[in-house]
Amino acid sequence: MASTLKTSTRGTRSFLSGSAALVLPAILLLLVTYILPLLQVLRLSVSSADPSVLDGAGFTLRHYFEFFADPTSLRVIWRSLWISFVSALIALVIAYPYAISVAKSGPVMRRVLISLALLPMTTSGVVRAYGVIMVLGREGPLNKLLMALGLVSQPVQFLYGPAALIIGNIYFVLPFVILPLAAGIARLDGRLLEAASTLGATKVSINRTITLPLLVPSIAAGTIVAFTLNMTAFVTPGLLGGQGYLMLTTLLGQQMFNLANWITGSVIAVVLLVIVIVTMTAYQTWLDRKAGFYAPR
Amino acid sequence: MRQDSSRSRLANVSFGDAFRYVATSFGAVILVLPMLAVIVSSFGETAYARFPPQGFTLHWYTAFDEVPGLIASLIYSLKLSLIVTAMSVALALLSAIGLTLRVISGRALITSFLMLPLVLPSIVVGLALMLFFSAFWTADYFTGLVIGHLVISFSYALRSILPALETFDRNLWAASRTLGANPWQAFQTILAPIAMPSVLSAALFAFLISFDNYNVSAFLQDPLTPPLPVVLYNQAEQALSPVLMAVSSALILFSVVLVALFGKYLISTGK
Numbered sequence: 001m002a003s004t005l006k007t008s009t010r011g012t013r014s015f016l017s018g019s020a021a022l023v024l025p026a027i028l029l030l031l032v033t034y035i036l037p038l039l040q041v042l043r044l045s046v047s048s049a050d051p052s053v054l055d056g057a058g059f060t061l062r063h064y065f066e067f068f069a070d071p072t073s074l075r076v077i078w079r080s081l082w083i084s085f086v087s088a089l090i091a092l093v094i095a096y097p098y099a100i101s102v103a104k105s106g107p108v109m110r111r112v113l114i115s116l117a118l119l120p121m122t123t124s125g126v127v128r129a130y131g132v133i134m135v136l137g138r139e140g141p142l143n144k145l146l147m148a149l150g151l152v153s154q155p156v157q158f159l160y161g162p163a164a165l166i167i168g169n170i171y172f173v174l175p176f177v178i179l180p181l182a183a184g185i186a187r188l189d190g191r192l193l194e195a196a197s198t199l200g201a202t203k204v205s206i207n208r209t210i211t212l213p214l215l216v217p218s219i220a221a222g223t224i225v226a227f228t229l230n231m232t233a234f235v236t237p238g239l240l241g242g243q244g245y246l247m248l249t250t251l252l253g254q255q256m257f258n259l260a261n262w263i264t265g266s267v268i269a270v271v272l273l274v275i276v277i278v279t280m281t282a283y284q285t286w287l288d289r290k291a292g293f294y295a296p297r
Numbered sequence: 298m299r300q301d302s303s304r305s306r307l308a309n310v311s312f313g314d315a316f317r318y319v320a321t322s323f324g325a326v327i328l329v330l331p332m333l334a335v336i337v338s339s340f341g342e343t344a345y346a347r348f349p350p351q352g353f354t355l356h357w358y359t360a361f362d363e364v365p366g367l368i369a370s371l372i373y374s375l376k377l378s379l380i381v382t383a384m385s386v387a388l389a390l391l392s393a394i395g396l397t398l399r400v401i402s403g404r405a406l407i408t409s410f411l412m413l414p415l416v417l418p419s420i421v422v423g424l425a426l427m428l429f430f431s432a433f434w435t436a437d438y439f440t441g442l443v444i445g446h447l448v449i450s451f452s453y454a455l456r457s458i459l460p461a462l463e464t465f466d467r468n469l470w471a472a473s474r475t476l477g478a479n480p481w482q483a484f485q486t487i488l489a490p491i492a493m494p495s496v497l498s499a500a501l502f503a504f505l506i507s508f509d510n511y512n513v514s515a516f517l518q519d520p521l522t523p524p525l526p527v528v529l530y531n532q533a534e535q536a537l538s539p540v541l542m543a544v545s546s547a548l549i550l551f552s553v554v555l556v557a558l559f560g561k562y563l564i565s566t567g568k
Binding site: 033038100257 | 313316317318320321323324325327328329330331332333334335338346347348349388389391392394395396398399401407410411413414416417418419420421422424425426427428429431432433444445447448451455505508509511512515516525526529530533534537541542545548549552553555556557560563564
């Protein structure tokens with residue numbers, strides 16, 4: 001009896017240890033068709049051989065020096081950073097009251113508000129950009145509004161400039177900021193708010209001393225996600241900024257698609273990767289340091 | 298005194314709430330207006346899409362073939378995305394089971410590794426795979442696209458499934474196996490019901506990510522039959538035809554149906 005029990009237990013264990021092998025196909029897939037190609041980009045960016053040697057040969061940092069010596073590259077990097085950051089911040093300011101409304105509304109209104117945020121998120125990026133192009137047109141609602149308010153006398157040409165890109169970015173990332181923020185607000189401990197309110201705190205001071213500090217991780221997460229989405233988006237800057245107002249991604253596209261310049265393309269890709277990795281790492285480090293203060297999540 | 302303070306609090310509340318309503322409505326307008334503009338301008342009579350449109354016609358909804366390659370690309374993209382979805386979900390389910398059935402060392406590291414495509418820019422992946430296929434592996438266009446979409450969609454699928462399986466009690470599995478269930482039976486009766494909602498959400502994300510993908514497709518496309526987002530993107534570089542607005546409206550309608558039917562599966566794990 002004891003021995004059958006033992007064997008059956010061992011049988012279970014042996015299957016279980018075998019089960020870990022189920023991860024292997026995915027690991028293998030990513031190693032071969034994800035990590036290896038990324039390494040090849042890294043390799044090509046420091047290759048001293050002719051650009052047609054796609055697996056690279058030799059070693060040089062010349063391509064990086066050339067890239068950073070070009071004032072256009074620096075301008076594009078700086079532009080990508082500030083446009084992504086400003087768009088993320090404005091998106092956050094718009095998302096915050098919206099997310100609070102999601103958390104405070106009754107079930108029907110909440111469903112409506114969430115659906116409105118999900119709708120653009122599940123629609124094609126190019127379609128979303130079409131929508132922004134329509135709204136920003138010469139006779140579009142934004143120009144009409146500005147003229148009605150007397151802020152401008154002539155319709156403004158938004159497309160292919162910073163305003164179009166910032167507006168497009170905000171629209172693009174808004175759902176990605178609203179949804180985590182709403183989830184963070186829903187997780188807040190209602191007893192804290194009740195206690196503060198019982199003790200006579202006003203709504204404004206509750207918001208400032210309890211809600212806002214507890215939401216800092218959600219707010220930071222939303223901003224980081226928005227920033228990286230803006231930084232790495234291609235369709236939005238491609239259609240709203242075009243060739244005349246390049247971001248890092250569209251500069252990469254120009255080098256690859258129009259100029260067939262694989263090596264410069266690889267250099268830009270590495271720069272983009274570094275910016276994203278540094279941002280994410282800085283955020284993670286900051287979050288870990290704060291982890292003692294905020295409840296583990 | 299007491300009444301005073303409660304009144305002032307009341308005034309405070311209504312002012313704050315009023316401000317919030319205005320701000321929320323503003324957010325709602327931003328979310329809705331571009332979609333609305335696309336739909337409304339698809340009914341205009343002018344040869345180029347305008348918003349607000351002039352006149353009213355349904356003509357553009359019957360003229361999808363006016364944009365060369367549009368219908369072919371739609372079919373191509375659907376086929377591609379459905380294949381990618383099936384593969385992503387299967388692979389993600391396998392990986393999630395492998396990561397949760399047993400405590401394995403290095404689990405956190407493996408998980409972060411498998412989630413990398415969520416973090417790193419997809420445009421870099423597109424470029425990387427293009428170079429990879431040119432230098433090391435001459436795959437046909439379709440295979441290349443399947444692989445390019447798969448590595449990204451897989452991570453989204455895994456992110457949906459893994460948290461659901463993490464709440465699963467391993468003892469249930471051990472108990473069922475001790476009681477004589479074979480792995481397949483144990484999977485069907487114990488794991489599958491727990492994983493089911495997350496598998497649905499994984500499939501939705503995998504499909505949407507693939508169907509909407511431009512950044513990888515632009516690098517790996519077959520120039521003769523590009524996927525739908527590439528066709529839509531290339532068309533937008535010229536003046537926009539109302540046919541594009543009609544197609545886009547159809548895509549928006551598809552999203553409306555998706556959100557109405559499966560909205561709750563999209564938020565629990567929303568990015």
